[in-house]
Amino acid sequence: MDKLFPTQEIGSLAKPAWRIKGYRGEPLSKEEIEEAVNWGKKLGIENLDGLVKILRRKERTSGDKRALFEWSAKFVIRFFEAAGLDVVFDGEQWRSEMYEHVIRNVSGFEFLGYVKSFDYRYFNKAACVEKPKYKRSFYVEEFIFIRENTKKMVKVPFTGPYTLVDWTFNEYYERKAGDKIKDFKQRKAAARKEFLFDLIKEVVRPEISRLIEAGAKWIQIDEPAATTNPSAEEMELFVEAFNETVRGFNCTFSLHNCYSNYRVLAKYASQLRNCSQLALEFANRDSRQAGIGEKRIGYRELKFFEDYGFCGKYGLGVVDVHTDFVEPPELIRDRILHAVSIVSDPSRIYVSTDCGLRTRTWEISFAKLKNMVLGAELARKTVS
Amino acid sequence: MHRKTVTFNILFWIYCSLRKKIKAKLAVKMFGCYVTGILPRPKELVEVTRAYDRKRFGKEELEKAFKEATMKVIEAQTSAGLSYVTDGMLKWQDLLRPFTENLEGLKTGALARWFNNNTFYRKPIVSGEIMRKKDITAEMVNMDFLPKDVPWKAVLPAPYTLTKLSENNFYKSEKELLFKYAEILKEEIKSLAERNFKYVQLSDPALVYNPFKDSILKDTLADVKSALETVVKGVEVRVCLQTFFGDFTQILPEALDFPVDDLGIDLYETSLEKLKSYAFDKGVAFGLVDARSSLLEKEEGITAVAKELIESIYPSKACDVFVCPNCDLEFLPWERAKEKIKIIANVAKKLQSELNLNG
Numbered sequence: 001m002d003k004l005f006p007t008q009e010i011g012s013l014a015k016p017a018w019r020i021k022g023y024r025g026e027p028l029s030k031e032e033i034e035e036a037v038n039w040g041k042k043l044g045i046e047n048l049d050g051l052v053k054i055l056r057r058k059e060r061t062s063g064d065k066r067a068l069f070e071w072s073a074k075f076v077i078r079f080f081e082a083a084g085l086d087v088v089f090d091g092e093q094w095r096s097e098m099y100e101h102v103i104r105n106v107s108g109f110e111f112l113g114y115v116k117s118f119d120y121r122y123f124n125k126a127a128c129v130e131k132p133k134y135k136r137s138f139y140v141e142e143f144i145f146i147r148e149n150t151k152k153m154v155k156v157p158f159t160g161p162y163t164l165v166d167w168t169f170n171e172y173y174e175r176k177a178g179d180k181i182k183d184f185k186q187r188k189a190a191a192r193k194e195f196l197f198d199l200i201k202e203v204v205r206p207e208i209s210r211l212i213e214a215g216a217k218w219i220q221i222d223e224p225a226a227t228t229n230p231s232a233e234e235m236e237l238f239v240e241a242f243n244e245t246v247r248g249f250n251c252t253f254s255l256h257n258c259y260s261n262y263r264v265l266a267k268y269a270s271q272l273r274n275c276s277q278l279a280l281e282f283a284n285r286d287s288r289q290a291g292i293g294e295k296r297i298g299y300r301e302l303k304f305f306e307d308y309g310f311c312g313k314y315g316l317g318v319v320d321v322h323t324d325f326v327e328p329p330e331l332i333r334d335r336i337l338h339a340v341s342i343v344s345d346p347s348r349i350y351v352s353t354d355c356g357l358r359t360r361t362w363e364i365s366f367a368k369l370k371n372m373v374l375g376a377e378l379a380r381k382t383v384s
Numbered sequence: 385m386h387r388k389t390v391t392f393n394i395l396f397w398i399y400c401s402l403r404k405k406i407k408a409k410l411a412v413k414m415f416g417c418y419v420t421g422i423l424p425r426p427k428e429l430v431e432v433t434r435a436y437d438r439k440r441f442g443k444e445e446l447e448k449a450f451k452e453a454t455m456k457v458i459e460a461q462t463s464a465g466l467s468y469v470t471d472g473m474l475k476w477q478d479l480l481r482p483f484t485e486n487l488e489g490l491k492t493g494a495l496a497r498w499f500n501n502n503t504f505y506r507k508p509i510v511s512g513e514i515m516r517k518k519d520i521t522a523e524m525v526n527m528d529f530l531p532k533d534v535p536w537k538a539v540l541p542a543p544y545t546l547t548k549l550s551e552n553n554f555y556k557s558e559k560e561l562l563f564k565y566a567e568i569l570k571e572e573i574k575s576l577a578e579r580n581f582k583y584v585q586l587s588d589p590a591l592v593y594n595p596f597k598d599s600i601l602k603d604t605l606a607d608v609k610s611a612l613e614t615v616v617k618g619v620e621v622r623v624c625l626q627t628f629f630g631d632f633t634q635i636l637p638e639a640l641d642f643p644v645d646d647l648g649i650d651l652y653e654t655s656l657e658k659l660k661s662y663a664f665d666k667g668v669a670f671g672l673v674d675a676r677s678s679l680l681e682k683e684e685g686i687t688a689v690a691k692e693l694i695e696s697i698y699p700s701k702a703c704d705v706f707v708c709p710n711c712d713l714e715f716l717p718w719e720r721a722k723e724k725i726k727i728i729a730n731v732a733k734k735l736q737s738e739l740n741l742n743g
Contacts, residue, residue: 112678113717114430118495118504119477120437122430125717127678167502169678178685184652184674185631229500231595 011157012356013091266304279315317354332375421712478505542588592630671710
C-alpha cells in the first residue's frame with residue numbers, strides 16, 4: 001500500500017436479523033425490515049425495494065435465500081467502505097461460523113455434538129472419521145462476489161489447518177495409528193501430525209489454489225488455536241503447517257491470532273515463511289488512557305516479536321471487539337504511534353481491529369471503525 | 385529331541401511356573417473403577433442452559449434440567465457398575481469455580497485457558513485474607529440422587545492447582561497461599577466424610593502440566609507433600625491425588641511418598657516405559673481411557689497395557705488398582721462419555737478376572 005497505516009478489519013461482522021431470519025425462512029417484523037432499509041439508505045445501497053420484497057415474503061425460495069446472502073454481503077462491503085477502510089471483506093456473511101463452515105463442506109467429518117467452552121457456552125465439535133477429502137469450494141464463490149462488488153483491496157480470511165485440527169476429534173488417524181504405536185502419547189502425536197498434513201494437502205491447499213485462480217491476492221490464515229499447546233513440539237508443528245499451507249503460491253499471506261500467549265508466538269513468528277503480516281490483538285490488553293509509553297501496557301508484547309526478529313508487517317489491533325466502548329481517535333493515534341516507537345519503520349504498521357467485530361452491533365462497529373480510520377489519519381499527520 | 389533343548393524346556397517350564405506363582409502372590413487386592421471429574425452435560429441440559437443464558441428460560445426450568453441430568457449421569461455410572469459413584473458435577477462451571485465464588489478473599493477474574501484445551505475457566509483473584517464462611521461442597525455436590533448401595537466419590541481441586549491457577553495479590557508468598565488452601569480443603573474433606581463420602585479425589589493437573597519442560601524443583605514437591613499432609617490429617621476417607629495433562633514420571637519418585645492412598649496417572653501424557661521403571665507401594669488410578677478423544681478404546685488393548693504396567697510397578701507388593709478416564713470426561717459430548725464409562729467398567733472387570741487369581 002502506498003499510504004502509511006492502511007486500515008483493515010479482521011473478518012467478521014454481526015449478521016443482521018433480516019439476514020439470519022430471512023435465511024431461516026422466518027417472518028420478519030416491521031422494525032427488522034425497517035432496520036434493513038435504514039442501513040441500506042445510510043450506506044447508499046441501490047434498489048432496496050428488491051430486498052424489501054424478499055423480506056416481506058411469507059415463504060422464501062432457495063433463490064431468495066441466495067439473494068439474501070448477496071444483499072448482506074453487499075451491505076457489509078459498503079459498510080466497511082463507508083467507514084473508510086482501505087482493505088475490505090464481506091464480514092463473513094456467507095459463513096455460518098469459522099469452524100463449522102469449513103467442516104460442513106469437507107468430507108470425512110461428523111459433528112458429534114456440543115462440548116463446553118466455558119460456563120453455559122458450548123461449541124459443536126466434529127470428529128474426523130475418514131481421510132478428509134475436498135468436496136466443494138467453500139470460500140471461492142463468496143470471494144468472487146466480493147471482488148465484483150468493490151474496488152478496494154480484498155483480504156480473504158481463511159480458517160487455518162492447525163486450528164481445524166485442534167478443534168476436531170481425531171478418530172480416523174488415532175485408530176489408524178492404534179496398532180503401530182504402543183505408547184499412547186506418541187500415538188496421539190503421530191496421528192495428529194498425519195491428520196494435519198493430510199488436511200493441508202487434501203483440502204486447504206486445493207481451496208487456496210482455487211481462490212488464487214479466481215483472483216485472490218491476499219489470504220489471511222486465521223489460527224486462533226496457534227498457542228493452545230505451547231510446547232516446542234506443538235509450536236514447531238504449527239509453523240510447519242503454516243509453511244506447508246502457503247508453500248509455492250503466488251499470493252500475499254498473513255496470519256491472524258488473538259487472545260493467545262504472545263510470548264510463545266513471538267518466539268516462532270520469524271520462522272513463518274511468506275507471512276507478510278501478523279494481525280494481533282492488543283487493544284483488549286491495553287489501558288484506555290491517551291498517551292505513548294507506559295500507558296500502553298497492552299502493547300508490551302509487540303516488543304517480543306521485534307526482539308525475536310520478526311521483520312514483516314503488523315496488523316496492529318487498536319480496537320477492542322469485546323466492549324462497546326468506542327475508542328476515541330486520539331487513543332487510536334497514540335496506540336499507533338506507540339507501536340511506531342517500538343518497530344521504528346512506520347510502513348510496517350497496518351491499523352486493525354483486534355479480531356472480527358461479530359459480537360458488536362452494527363451501530364457500535366461503525367462508530368469504532370470510523371474512529372479507527374480517523375485515528376490512523378491523525379497518526380499519519382504526526383508521522384509525516 | 386536334543387538333550388540341550390530338553391534341558392532348556394525343563395528349565396523354561398520351571399521358570400514359567402515360578403513366575404505364575406509369583407504373579408499369583410502379587411495379585412492386586414482390588415480392581416475398582418470410577419470417573420475422575422466433571423461429566424459432560426447431556427444434550428437436553430445443554431439446550432436448557434443455552435436458553436437460560438439467552439434469558440429464554442428461568443431459574444426453575446434450569447434447576448429442573450440439572451436435576452434430571454444429574455439423575456441420568458448417576459444412573460449411567462451405577463448401571464455400568466462403577467465401584468464409586470459421583471454426582472457428575474454438572475453445575476461446576478470449572479473445577480475451581482465453587483471456591484472462586486464462595487471463599488471470602490477471592491474475586492472471580494477474567495476467562496483464562498484451561499491448560500492446553502479449547503476450554504476456559506475464570507481466574508480466582510486473591511485480594512484479601514481467604515476465609516471459608518460456608519460449607520462449599522455441601523451446596524455444590526448433589527446427594528439427593530446418589531445410590532444407597534454404592535459408595536460415593538467427590539472431586540476437589542488439589543491445593544497446588546488452586547494456588548498455581550490463582551492470581552495472588554495478597555499473600556506474601558505462593559507457599560503461604562498453598563497452605564491456606566490446604567486448610568480450607570481439609571475442612572471440605574471433613575465435611576464430605578461426615579456426609580458419608582468414602583472417596584475424595586484431589587485433581588492436580590498443574591503439578592504435571594509442564595509444556596516448557598521446566599525442571600520441577602524438589603522444594604516444590606516437598607511443599608506439595610506437606611500441604612497434602614495438612615489436607616488429609618485426621619481425615620477418615622480414602623484420598624487420591626489425580627494428575628493429568630502431563631507426564632506423571634516427572635514427579636517420581638517423590639510422589640510415592642505423598643500422604644495419599646492412591647495416585648492418579650494420565651497414561652495419555654505419561655511415558656509408559658519410564659513409568660514401568662518405578663516400584664509403587666500405594667494404589668494407582670490408571671487414566672486408561674482418553675477423555676480428550678472421541679475414539680472408543682479397544683478394551684483388549686488397554687487391558688493389556690494395564691497388565692504390563694501392573695506387573696512392572698508392583699514387583700513385590702500389590703495394591704489396589706483403579707481404572708478411570710485420564711481426566712474430566714467433560715471434553716466429550718455426553719453420549720460418547722457414556723460409552724467410555726462402560727469401557728472403564730468392562731476393563732476393570734477383565735483385569736479382576738484375569739489378574740486377581742486369588743479372587
